Amino acid sequence: MPINIKEKTRTGVINPIFTCQPAGAQYASIGIKDCIPLVHGGQGCCMFIRLLFAQHLKENFDIASSSLHESAAVFGGVPRIEDGVMTLLQRYPHIRTIPIITTCSTETIGDDIEGTIRKLDKRIKEQMPGRKVKLVAMHTPSYSGSQVTGYNEAVEALVRTFATAGVKNEKINVFTGWVNPGDVIEIKHLLAEMGIDGNVLIDTETFDAPTMPDKSAFTYGNTTIEDLTDTANAKGSIVLAKYEGGSAADYLKSEFDVPVAMGHLPIGIKNTDAFIANLAKLSGKPVPKSLVEERGRAIDAMADLAHMFFADKKVALYGDPDLVMALAEFCLEVELKPTLLLFGDDSKQVAKDGRLKELGDKVDYEIEAIWNADLWELEEHIKNNPGDIDIIMGHSKGRYIAIDNKIPMIRVGFPTFDRAGVWKKPVIGYRGTELLAETIANTLFADMEAKHNREWVLNTW
Amino acid sequence: MPLKLFKCDETIPEREKHCYIKAPGEDITEFLPASNVETIPGTLSERGCSFCGSKLVIGGVLKDTIQLIHGPIGCSYDTWHTKRYPSDNGNFQLKYAWSSDLKEKHIVFGGEKQLKKSMIEAFKEFPEIKRMIVYTTCATALIGDDPKAVADDVMEELGDVDIFCSQCAGFAGVSQSKGHHVFNIDWMKEKVGTHEVEITSEYTVNFIGDYNIQGDTYILEDYMKRMGIQIIAHFTGNGTYDSLRSMHQAKLNVTNCARSAGYIANELKKKYGIPRLDVDTWGFDYTAEALRKVGIFFGIEDRAEKVIAEEITKWKPKLDYYKERLTGKKVCIWTGGPRLWHWTKAFEDDLGMQVLAMSSKFGHQEDFEKVISRGREGTYYIDDANELEFFEVLGQIKPDMVLTGPRVGELVKKLHLPYINGHAYHNGPYMGFEGAVNMARDMHNAIYSPLMKLAAIDIREQK
Incomplete structure (x- = not known):
């Protein structure tokens, strides 16, 4: 069914999705x-x-x-x-x-x-x-x-400033977009499994800084000036979030002839498959059996949950555009229905994004996508359509909508300050996808128990 | 050498004026750190902006008011979910953030139309709310929008609403302190005296400069109630817009935070002759003293003594338990300004602790006079301290704990130092007798946490 894309009709904003x-x-x-x-x-x-x-x-x-x-x-x-x-x-x-x-x-x-x-x-x-x-x-x-374009501008400015032609190498630039350190670690894992020397931009793995016995460790970023300089000499670039790093990769293409693969954020099996395919294509390396197994484990875990617990549950999603679009794809794989998508962006580019049309074409129910949206749109939707939304997926700024309406909520994106350690765990890759499915399931289970809603189902699961 | 130039500040020697170490025999007529002056760019100061002083600290606490930020989206988003001030009506003030969502075209052509539409919309979406504060920001101040004219239009059009405009751009002044000032003075000029509440007691006060952090206000209001005192307005903890319009009806202004709200107490004295009574409502002894002072003012000392006796019976044994374990412990206080002088002697008298370094983000001369008078000799008194200075101080005094914000708390954790949230608290309330015990408990738990001791062990060196 064609996706229903509309713009928020109010002038002002009540409870913003993004900062500036x-x-x-x-x-x-x-x-x-x-x-x-x-x-x-x-x-x-x-x-x-x-x-x-x-x-x-x-x-x-x-x-x-x-x-x-x-x-x-x-x-x-x-x-x-x-x-x-x-x-x-x-x-x-x-x-x-x-x-x-x-x-x-x-x-x-x-x-x-x-x-x-x-x-x-x-x-x-x-x-x-x-x-x-x-x-x-x-x-x-x-x-x-918004914060999305600000991130994009910054990555482009860094690459423009530092990228310098030198000796060509076998590296692949991976522009991750604004993802969590847990996702960066997962991307590095996938690169390592593929045997690819990657240049992950921006590398935030070190954000999880330890408290050391000699008090020596402090938090810092892990992308070096040399990494940025070397982006010009890579074998190719893969962009995981078009709106958050895409223009830096485009610049490298036009200035240094570094080929670009515009991908989707690898959340869900198919999106991760596409990322692996891009890696294989750009590097010329084969896909190892270990990844086939990792993929298989994710499918195995998701199959335990999908039609038993997830099927037909309606999900509202909000956050960064690349994240929301990838999460919606993931929802389809586990039989969840992503019926309401909220984009904080005031850019028509997002409204016209081909991925939205594709999404609508895949389903036989209506998906509503609101651009230039705020969280009041979500709150009003839930108020005016009681029982319509079964699950909320988004960042912590929407927490009261979930709390006050007693809707189970899965924290994804930025910021997720009201849950411990979310940022350390991936939603990306096969392992991240598996973890995400299990987090959704456990959130639903806790909700069933809190509400005494068929919690006895779990007596024998 | 009473003034101290840190090693990290050798290239910015003007910082020497901002740090004082109290020496024996000296008093505040001789040395005071420079304060309330411009921050040196690039120093990694802890200061915020004056818009947040107005919105986040004072106006945003009100539980029945739409807080519309006239500016780009960030000013609204960034000051949302950063405070722990609940209310007794379901935390309306914590749940919502409003913005006129200013875009480039408004910078060019003006944002007043956008503001007006946003205001009318906000009232329409929240039909039960009839009060609003509009805040200007850097962008809307620079383009010269006139929110007051827009507010007058909207009030006329809608008829049953009241709107206050806080005109304090982020770049005004040198810190959030300027925002407190602007809000106080403008509210006094425009809103006090425009509403009346029903008087139910011959003893009436405004409680000024407490923001209901984790329920502080509830504790203070309980004491007042038990003394038979009516609180006309609470500025602004758990407060309502209209109660603040009625401040002229009180017989006394009980003032806790003199920095953020002393101005309105002074103005009320000037215009309405209402006396200002400064109190400390953090600390065990201080709270007793505060209640006594209020009791004496109204000639109801007996009522004050009764409340004090009841509270002491209830809480003193618990406080003593912690005092025994906290005596001699060394702490730093790195907060906004007034908490330095509210806390330093309270920790010393109530708990036997030593405050060895204090930094104020936005305190003025008056705050340093108070804290240096109350504080210990040998203690560091720093204005607008920055990150490298913090490290140097910690290296020199080796405290057991730091009272500061959560971000700096994350930093000192790497040095095996526990922190307690000196702004929003860990598990408050921290005011009053009960609060003093809560605070002692949290400090005790932080200092005696097994984790920081475990952190120091290097498993490579285990025998």
Whole structure:
């Protein structure tokens, strides 16, 4: 049945699905090693995002602010960037790059970021001879796009700044999009099984930092300047989230002739199959038996759950567009019905995404997709159609809709601060898919027990 | 050397003015750290913006009010789900975030139409809510939108609604403190005196500067009730919009957080002659003193003593249990400002603990005068401390625990230091007699957690 795509009709937003662009740029930047981003704007634009990351990841990340005050709003904020960069470089000798992330205030004032960088490059050369540091302009006015486009802009800015033609190698760039560290680990596992030397961007595996006996470990990003530089020399790029890293891969294609495979986020069997196929194609390597087994184990586990517990249950999904579209595909595989999809993006590109049409064509029931949506749309839908939604899948900002309406909710995406350790577990790959199916099942089981709703079924399961 | 330049600050020597170590025989006429001045860019300061001072700290607490943020989506999203202030009406204020969702075209052509539509819509979607606060942000301040004119239009059009505009862009002032100030003064100018509540007691107070963190307000209101005192307005814990319009009816302003809400107490004194009584409502001895002061003001000392006696009987044995285990423990307090002076002596008197370093994000001179007067010799008093300074302080004083926010808490955990949430608490409330025991319990549990001791063991060196 054709999918029913519509736009939110209200003007304002009640309970947003996303935050603004600078947050996405900050998330990409903390994934870079020897890097402290400088957010050029009011102090809240940085402080609240650091808090948000700490809520989600239960870790501290270093992000600096240019501490824009009234005088800068009147006379321009360039001196605040200059002071900020110099202070960071003086006090943090390990820093090799500083992304300068703009916000609504500094874009409205019209500070010349590129010009300031040129000026600063000269100053650094004079005052700190031998110091190798790259300043990266990231234009992320908060009044355009969302955290999704901000992340995309940041990854592209990093690649544009660092990618340099050198000796071609056998590596494959994998642009993951804004996924969890648990997903990055899973992607690396799949690459290792395939015997492929991958360049995972952005590599957030180290976000899960241990507390060490000698107190030495702190949280940092794991993508190095060398990794970014080398993206130009890879055998190919695979993009897992079109809206979150796609333009960086396109740039590498046009500038350095690195072939691109635009894929889907590998959630679910078919999406993961496609990722494996892309890996095999770009690398020329065969698919090992270990992955056939891993896939088989996932199907085995999912088959225990699908028609027994999941069949015909209606799911509402919200979050990053690539995540929601991949989750919807996964739902079909386990007999769940993804009947309501909410996209926070105000971009028509998302509304016209071919994956949505394909999704509708696969089912004989109506799927409603709302773009430029907020979580009030979901709340209203549930209020006006009691009993229509059986499961909610999304990030923690929608938690009260689930709590107040007593609908079981599975936390996926960003942020998931109201559940422990979600960010460490993958939803990607065969193993992530298996884990996701089991998480859904266990959430439903807990709900059956809490409501005394056929909980006796589980006496013998 | 009373002022201290940290090693990490050698390249920004102006930071020396911001850190004071109290020396024997010195007093606050000689040395005070510089405060409430601009942050040095790139220092990794802990400060937020003034918009959040207005919205998140004060206005956003109100339990019956739509909080419409006029700006790009982030200002609304980012200040949502960051506070632990419940209410007795189902936590309306925690569940919803509203935004006019400003886009590029509004930056170019103005955002007032967008704001007006968003306001009318919000009232329509929440028909039972008749009160709204509109907040300007960096973007809408820069383009010069006039939210007040829009609010007047909407009030006229809808007839039965009341709207307050907080005009405090994020870049205003040097920290969230500016936002507190703007909200206080503008609310006083525009809203106090426009509504009246029914008076049911000859003893009436406004309770000012408590935000119902994890239920603090409920504890304080219980004490007042037992003393037969009517609270006209609670600014703003579990508060309502209209009660704040009625603040002129109270006979006394009981003020806890002098930094975020001292302004409105002063203004009420100026305009209506209502006296301001400053109290500390954290700490066991302090709470008793606070109730006594209020009792004396109204000539109902006996009622105050009765409440104090009942509470002490109930909670003192529990407090003593923790005191025995906490005596001599060393802590740091890294919070906003006032909690430094509310807590340092309370920890010392109630629990025998030592506060060896304190950092204030947005305290003013007055806050440092108070904390240095109350605090210990040899203690660090730092304004707007940054991350590298924190590391240096920890290395020097080796505390048993840090009271700070969750993000910094994650950082100190790597150094095997437990933290207690000094902003939103671990398991509060922390105010009043009961709260002092809760806080002692949480600090005790943190300090005696087996995990931090396990963290220090290197299994490669096990015998």
